[in-house]
Amino acid sequence: METYFEKQTKYLYDKTNEIINTYSILKANHAGERFEIDIPRDFKEEFFHLVDKVNLSLMEEKDNFYGYFLFQTSREIKFDISNPTAINFRGAKYVIYFNPIIFLNLNMKQMESSIKHEILHIVSMHLVRAKEVKDKYSKLAINMAMDIVVNKYLNNLVPYATTLEQVNLNYSLNLEPYETFEYYVEKIQIELDLQEEDEHGKEHDSNKNEDIETQYSPEKTHDIWEDSNDIDEKMLKEFTEKFINSSQKGEIPDYLEGIISSLKNSRGELPWNLYLKKLMGTVESNKKKTITRRNRRQPNRLDLRGELRGHKAEIAVALDISGSISDEEFKQAIKEVLNIVKNYNHEITIIECDNEIRRAYKVKSINDIKDRINIRGGTKFTPVFEYANNKKINLLVYFTDGKGEDKLQVIPRGYKILWVISGNGDKLSLKEPYGAIKKLSKVEIKDYTSDMSDIRNDGYSMNNQQPVL
Structure with a gap:
């Protein structure tokens, strides 16, 4: 028997299709003209009411950090993102965007994981780290590397999610688990350069006139970050710490504690070996x-x-x-x-x-x-x-x-x-x-920006343990 949540999801999905069909007809009848997608107020209210239920579910979980973090963000509907959710920093606040066409195809747990995915990008400072290497690596390599890092800690991922196992299989690689973003982007880019330029290896320019995305695209999954406010790393870090402090209401997983500890203790400066x-x-x-x-x-x-x-x-x-x-x-x-x-x-x-x-x-x-x-x-x-x-x-x-x-x-x-x-x-x-x-000083590796695999902070053997990100 369908739950109320499942019925509401299906109802909203049908309403989404009506909105898209209305927009498509309008656009076809007025070729060459520019139109915004008209999102009725009642749809927004109903959609974000469903998001509130997901938020409440996150807050009731043992690792309720994600729920409290989401509670502080602004929320918007955006049909031109190629992911169920996306995060951005605008107007001195974090904004989480939802594409109803993709998001409403997920079940409750997958919705939770999609939101956790975005928050992990934030606390890993990927918005800054991706910008630092954008002139050296392709957008595809950067996106896949970041998603490998955060998805390794998530359950209930959608089948099309970019994971370590998927990338290793599709690109005939042997990438190690729990490595850094910088490690993955380097290895992936080398393989992309070695391959013929087929559909997986090409750079695709975003179509600026495309108003609707209906499916996941690894090349474009973080395009919205380019619209983030131009803010220096120190200010963004301080702002993120405030969000984190307000979100720590209970126990958090060890891996998340390590990332947060690294962010708070780094003082905006990497030790010499990580630098x-x-x-x-x-x-x-x-x-x-x-x-x-x-x-x-x-x-x-x-x-x-x-x-x-x-x-x-x-x-x-x-x-x-x-x-x-x-x-x-x-x-x-x-x-x-x-x-x-x-x-x-x-x-x-x-x-x-x-x-x-x-x-x-x-x-x-x-x-x-x-x-x-x-x-x-x-x-x-x-x-x-x-x-x-x-x-x-x-x-x-x-x-x-x-x-x-x-x-x-x-x-x-x-x-x-x-x-x-x-x-x-x-x-x-x-x-x-x-x-x-x-x-030159001893580095205390609780830092999730490193991949120094011979140093641990938990006292366990290195065998099958997760090193720092």
Whole structure:
């Protein structure tokens, strides 16, 4: 026997079709004219009354965080989103949008999961993280990577939801579970670039004249984020924390507690090793020409060769041997560097330097690290940058106590720079560092922006446990 909720859902679905049919007739009779979809007030009231029932169900659950979070958001109906729900930040508030055509095809539990999905994007700061990589990766790769991350924690997903298992199957990948958004987007993009440009690999431009979406589309599922208010990461984080604080009325799942703890404790700044992970995602290499695929921009030009991303990363790791960084401290840091870059085609050069370069050598594993030369001269940063300027370096990581010149004698050219100040150091003496400055300190991994799979915060074995996002 149908429940009242199921009857109401079907009734609203029929009303939705009436609204769409009326709009379609009007548009057909007035070709070329622009019309807004007329959504009757009584339909809105009835639809959001049903959403209230879903909200109440979420608030009655053990993990009622999602229900209290939803309670604080504004709600709107939007027929041109290709998902049951979508989230956005507008007018200094979060707005959750519903496409009745898709949403009303779900059962109660699937509706709950769709709402949880949007809230997990918020607390994972995906609105910011997606924007940071949009110029490097395709929209499809970014959308799938974000959805893999949040859907891994949800039950009662719709059959078409983007999941780890689905992506692994459809793209012949072997992606690991509970990895970071940055890990997934990198792996997915490589595979998309390797594939022929079929329907799954193409970039589809959104049709700006399309007012109605009737089915899920992974390419367009987060298009609405482009309309978010232009707000800096710090302000958005502070606003999100207020929502979170007002939503914590009871117990929350461990995974959600970890994400929230990371957000609150990050102070808007990643530890050095997580920042390095982020930098690696921005290191571009020369693209390799191939005859096995067509040119992306001119697919009908069979005489043009396509391109594959080489992702050859040339990394220089400079060590200030005159400073206060211990051998053990440096070796542990190098282990983390090697772990971060292991998924890239890379070469690492260790540069030992005080007031001049004493030695430079290649390493592939921790076993290649040599004992430091026992020379303790003064400190000058310039020799390392002179060296890097004459090599094809993509990234320079400089470990130092920070005490040296106040101005470089050369300007760094064509590579990114990360300064890592030792635990005993105070600050960098340079007035213009030309890169980010981070402290070398032990990272407490409750951070869901990392994928450091060898560090846990729950005391359990790493086997079959979820690492940080």
